[in-house]
Amino acid sequence: MQLLGYVPAMSAREVKEIVTKAKEAAQVWKTSTFKQRRRLLKTLLKFIVENQETICRVSARDSGKPMVDAIVGEVVVTCEKIHWLCNEGEGHLKPEKRSAGIMAFYKKARVEYLPVGVVGAIVPWNYPFHNVLNPLTAAVFAGNSIVIKVSEYASWSTGYYGRMINAALAAVGAPPNLVQFVTGYGEAGNALVCGGVDKLIFVGSTVVGKKVMAAAAETLTPVVLELGGKDAFIVCEDADLKTVTQISLKAAFLNSGQNCAGGERFFVHSAVHDRFAGMVVGLVKQMRQGPTLGHGTMDAGAMCMPGLAEKVQGLVDDAVSHGAEVLAGGVMPQVTLERRGQFYPPTVLAGVTPAMRIWSEEVFGPVMSLIKWSTDAEVIALANDCPFGLGSSVFAKSQSRARHIASQLEAGMSAINDFGTTYMCQSLPFGGVKHSGFDRFAGVEGLRGLCVPKAVCEDAFPLLMSSAIPPPWSVPIPDIGLPFGTGLVAMFYGPGLLFQLKGLARVIACFVLPSSVVRRSPPADKAGKSA
DSSP states (O other), rough: OOOOOOOOOHHHHHHHHHHHHHHHHHHHHHOOHHHHHHHHHHHHHHHHHHHHHHHHHHHHHHHOOHHHHHHIIIIIIHHHHHHHHHIIHHHHHOOOEEOOTTTTTTEEEEEEEEEEEEEEEEOOOTTTTHHHHHHHHHHHTOOEEEEOOOOSOOOOOOHHHHHHHHHHHHTOOOTTEEEEEOOHHHHHHHHHTTTTOOOEEEEEEEHHHHHHHHHHHOOOOOOHHEEOOOOOOOOOOOOOOHHHHHHHHHHGGGGOOOTTOEEEEEEEEETTTHHHHHHHHHHHHOOBSSSSSSSOOOSOOOSTTTHHHHHHHHHHHHHTTTTEEEEESOOOOOOOOOSSSSSOOOOOEEEETTTTHHHHHHHOOEEEEEEEOOHHHHHHHHHSSSSSOOOOEEEEEEEHHHHHHTTOOSSSSOOOOOSSHHHHTTTSBBEEEEEEEEESSHHHHHHTTTTEEEEEEEEESSOOOOOOGGGGGSSSOOOOOOHHHHHHHHHHHHSHHHHHHHHHHHHHHHHHGGGGGGGOOOHHHHHHHHH
């Protein structure tokens, strides 16, 4: 462990003051033009592109990840998100025309997407840069302010990232409190949930997510929950193993497996299981692990959160005690003066079964669990035997077969013959089902989720036809009120032309010969006796 510096552990009062400032900034920013919002994002993008290596070094210092993992997981996806927002975001936030329906043919309808106000975001430690820029860019582009509670395990980097953000805000004339950080522990996080934000995004564990949801319910604050994952990675017998093997290493070991949408359960067809395992193990044993700054290129770095390596070891030990076989790794390295830090080696387990904790518990560490299967129906059932449902990947020579398998997986996302590409396609929503949470961030759905969808209806031809209550329904309501209504229903919605013409005739009769459509009710006392 290395001391990097200090940040304040904010109190509930301090957090609420920050939210108040954010509300003031939101009132100003909601009137900003898309041109100004694009200018802000492009200013950030320019800085990112010009300072990629520094951003990666700061991330690596704060989270322990290798520099290449930082480029892939921090910089590339952030740049892609900004690029998508700048090029396509406005089109998805402009008023959207909707049909007015058959009876309201003289109306025009639309949905307007208005900023929610203040967005709160509670983000984890695994990607200190992207976890900040991801909600930030979408929130401000949608016209909101944002308050971001960063993890106590990755707060140091906000000093550098905060200066970058503040400089960009100043450069485009945006309110200085449009983007603010909250640092601290549970008190600060709870204060953000209950402190008056208009929408909350929580990214973290299922256990904490349930507490966030309960706290938000007190104020009816809408919440996006992006929780745990235990993604299925399915390899069919005809898949290109050479290609899949390299992809599988990224799925399992990128950022030392500390990915909510990382591959954890690797279902490999029994016909190629042993060959796949041999190819993977051969590469895993070549992976270099150690401090990621100043020690040359590393394939694997450290675990970020204290105690996580021990948790991973516990899951591995439990699996072994129930019959799993360790093909690589599986033992925490001894801590020496020369080798310190929270490291856990890239590990491959074979023979994993439902009897083991690792079958259903999220590892969030560098462990590849191998499971054999024989039929498509079997692997679908095995993959769905899990409390989580975030992402998934299916590999097969036949793309239609892979697509068929993926279509039956209980997951919010599926990549066909690849891994993680649903997140690189920033037009797509990100999120899961079951204990992986609900609602979405990213994509069109996530961007619009940061808005209030306001329904608007008005006269399409106000000079020719304006709204008025028709005479049969005007107070005091005449006897033709009900026949007029039933005639309208038949005229507009009747099953077939003949039925509709009868409805039209009934409507006309209401005005031409009302006595023919008005049914006289018996006196109240007689009606009661007959009943």
